[in-house]
Amino acid sequence: MSHFFELFLSQSVAIFAILDPVGVSAMLPSLLHQDITKKEMGRVAFVATLTALIAFFVVLVTGDFILKLFGIDMNSLKAMGGVVLLLMAIDMVSGYSKKRNHNKEEEESDDKEYENLAVIPIGIPIIFGPGIFATVVVFKSQTEGLVDVFSLILAFFINIVILYFTLKNSIYIKKVVGITGERIVTRLMGLITGAIAIQFIVGGVVQIAKKML
Secondary structure, eight states: OHHHHHHHHHHHHHHHHHHOHHHHHHHGGGGSOTTOOHHHHHHHHHHHHHHHHHHHHHHHHHHHHHHHHTTOOHHHHHHHHHHHHHHHHHHHHHTOOOOOOOOGGGGOOSHHHHHHHIIIIIIIIIISOHHHHHHHHHHHHTOOSHHHHHHHHHHHHHHHHHHHHHHHTHHHHHHHHHHHHHHHHHHHHHHHHHHHHHHHHHHHHHHHHHHHO
8 A cells, every 4th residue: 555655646746747737827828818718718727638638548548559569668768758858847947938839810719719729739738748748658667557557547637637727727826826936836846857857867778778788
């Protein structure tokens, strides 16, 4: 039981740091129309988090198959995933925004347009991007049974629920947290993400070196 809680805690912290709910929620209103209502924001939050959740299960189920299909060694992906996370961490610590470019047409206030934005780019790749993709695949490769897989699913699900509520209330969170608060939280999450990235890189490189020697 202690192994389960230790694994669940480490997975939860890693996923939380990479998802960065506070940073994303503080940025979200600027991607949408300034007059968006609370109901519309709630719909965007639901569709975006549902998209990320579906993407998670797709990667969880097909991740191993994709690696075998392209003949990619798990340790190579672990090392490369660490590099991706490290670049993300550097951006987060330096204050780079996850915001993507958008045009006037993307700011129209009809429900269909909001739902389209909720899927792309908010759901993918802002929420479920390369960093979380690599993390899920690496964590899945480290599982030793159904209990470990359940731990990963539970860790992601809890984080996606937290993300949903932060996105749903992002209008208020941005006002309360402010620009300074957003930067502090994002940079803190960047430090944690960077530490996880170093672990991935070192672990992957060491295993590759052992196979070559």
